[in-house]
Amino acid sequence: MPRTSRVIAASLTAIALACGPTIAAATGELNLYSSRHYDTDERLYSDFTEATGITINRIEGNADELIARMEAEGVNSPADVLLTVDTSRLERAKNAGVLQQIDSAVLETRVPANLQDEDNQWFGFSQRARIIFYDKADVAEPPMSYVDLADPKYAGQVCHRSSTNVYSQTLLAAVIENFGVEAAKSWAQGVVDNFARTPQGGDTDQLRGLVSGECDISISNTYYFARALRKDVSDLSSDIDKIGWVFPAQNAEGAHVNLSGGGVAKHAPNRDNAILFMEYLTSDQAQQYFSAGNDEYPAVPGVAISASVAKLGLFKADTADLSKVAKNVPEAQKIFIDVGWD
Template structure:
């Protein structure tokens, strides 16, 4: 009996404390993020230091765009920060995004990395690379198509192909080659798998280091994070692999973006736009490049030296908006060939 009476008292106290912090104060911006904020907390801190605007955030890998849509006109969200072009497209589909009216952003970000109608902008760019074993693979130029080459039978590792990064790659393949060839490609890659798709991109490096497989798909920045992080085991994984910037046959490298939208009902719209302007500024772009090992989207900001050692990135010129539109079909194809099973 005592337990729950006390519980009630504590709970009402707790609720009161929480309510007290939820009002709209001047000088705030509310961020919903699909990206772990710890990954760019330095940028957010710098923003607060420079502008005096406090950043409030919640993080979840999925479901936040739906939450903004459900919250409607009373949503506290000002900005949704997300990775993957598909997620940005989804925010548009849910109707939660409003045009980002900012000359600063328009001049900082190349047009192909922004929504034609200005409802999202990229903040950083990453390449879908192929990690290969330093010991066992000598190739320095690979194509995405070659992952289906029978010579790699039993040698390929990847995370789930339903993960947005691989769905986007598959969607890009559809844009390039059409559905039929993409399906054959998926079947070919599946036939080469050393193990069931699982884990994340870092696990591909881990598995290559452990000798489970010889090559696999992984995003470019993980190599930098693993090699230069404080986790000793991950340093060993990074040391065992060499990232290759692959190309499509007759094309270039598949890139994806992290990006942001300003919400339709943003209570702190001006601050939201200030935040996005800050994140596309040379300073913040340099942090993305040096701390997160991503490719800056702003011309003139140099790629981090470690990332530059992978070779010069030549992004495929296809429109990211087209990739986003093909992702539903891509995900269905992945299911049809039973890739993850």
């Protein structure tokens, strides 16, 4: 069925699905391949099993390794669902041919169109806005957009992750989608010129750089900061009041978001259970737990957020189709090489 027709058909069920799917009892098992490494996800799995009677068998690992494993297993793969983080990895799984198209009125209605694959092979379940953080003592006028990060007045102040990181790649891919290749290359060069240090570390390290004084401006996904608000994170939480934040481009394209999402495996032996599990992840209960358990923003609009996430606030998100953004990653990688972004 054409995508437009499927969306129209799905909209007819919107009222019935407004509060999320009703998860009925079922039988059997579900084989889950997941690169989500959060202990808090245990609650998601146990609640699903309690509601349905379906046993979840898990294999956890690096996303690329899991995708390669599914490729190698081929038609004999036991995988039913792949869960992973970042749009680029979801697209990578699609391109590797390890996912399948599914028709689900629940998923198409609950998940905004720009947070799902154009061929319905993957869907986003939670969001992490990639935003600007800064040292409130040293930065009187913080950058208000991603474009501003390349302003020469911030020379020697910006910390960022390396170009090999998927978050870096997807952000630049979004800049390409919104402004074009040449503008994106100019922007990337400007950010490199403003680096306070060679790109290194994870998102938490970018925030710690603000506390230590190594940099004045950094980029991080929101859930790393919200986590440090909720519980003690070494070398960060005790001085977190020093850090301010900006949701970028609120008067323009909006803040870029990374997704955690998943898809049904190409050769899923328990396909019906796999779709049921995917639909369950869009329920209000599961969506609220993504926020309460791991400080993420729900993908489904209107779902309540946790106290720690609420401290960051609501924001206007970039509505660029993330399926299209993911296709720009190879071009983003070329730009990184061209501008010398390590």
